[in-house]
Amino acid sequence: MSIQNNMEQVVFTKASNGRFTFITPNAADLLGFSVSDILNKTEIELFGPELGFESLEVDQRVSLTGASVAFDAHLSDGSQLRKLHIVKHPYLTESGDVTGIIGTIQEVVDEPVALPELQPVAEVDSLQADVADDNVL
Numbered sequence: 001m002s003i004q005n006n007m008e009q010v011v012f013t014k015a016s017n018g019r020f021t022f023i024t025p026n027a028a029d030l031l032g033f034s035v036s037d038i039l040n041k042t043e044i045e046l047f048g049p050e051l052g053f054e055s056l057e058v059d060q061r062v063s064l065t066g067a068s069v070a071f072d073a074h075l076s077d078g079s080q081l082r083k084l085h086i087v088k089h090p091y092l093t094e095s096g097d098v099t100g101i102i103g104t105i106q107e108v109v110d111e112p113v114a115l116p117e118l119q120p121v122a123e124v125d126s127l128q129a130d131v132a133d134d135n136v137l
Helices: 025-031 043-047 049-065 121-134
Strands: 011-015 020-023 069-076 081-092 098-108
Touching: 020 025, 025 098, 043 049, 049 069, 049 081, 049 098
Parallel strands: none
Antiparallel strands: 011 020, 011 098, 069 081, 081 098
């Protein structure tokens, strides 16, 4: 049993040519593929030109600047649209050269925001009357 099969984190690595070299099974599931479908492929091959080229531009920015980049992407499997938060980091050699990308993926689940409970008008009027009584000299 390998460590990658037991990781909760959704992690991948890519070589400098943009091909996936590692991906955790849960990351592959989140993207709608098997691990074997993803390895040695580029995001353009997996997701098509629109999303693939956008991701390639982020990879190039990370490689050129050596800085991490976070962004959100939307991925549809045909039945549902998923919002993913992706962070890409430079994969560095011991000498500090960028040799690829290390990435993490998190699905963003938008939860409804609870609104504060409103008091009935009668209660508000009663509170205002109490405050007015307290302020009488």
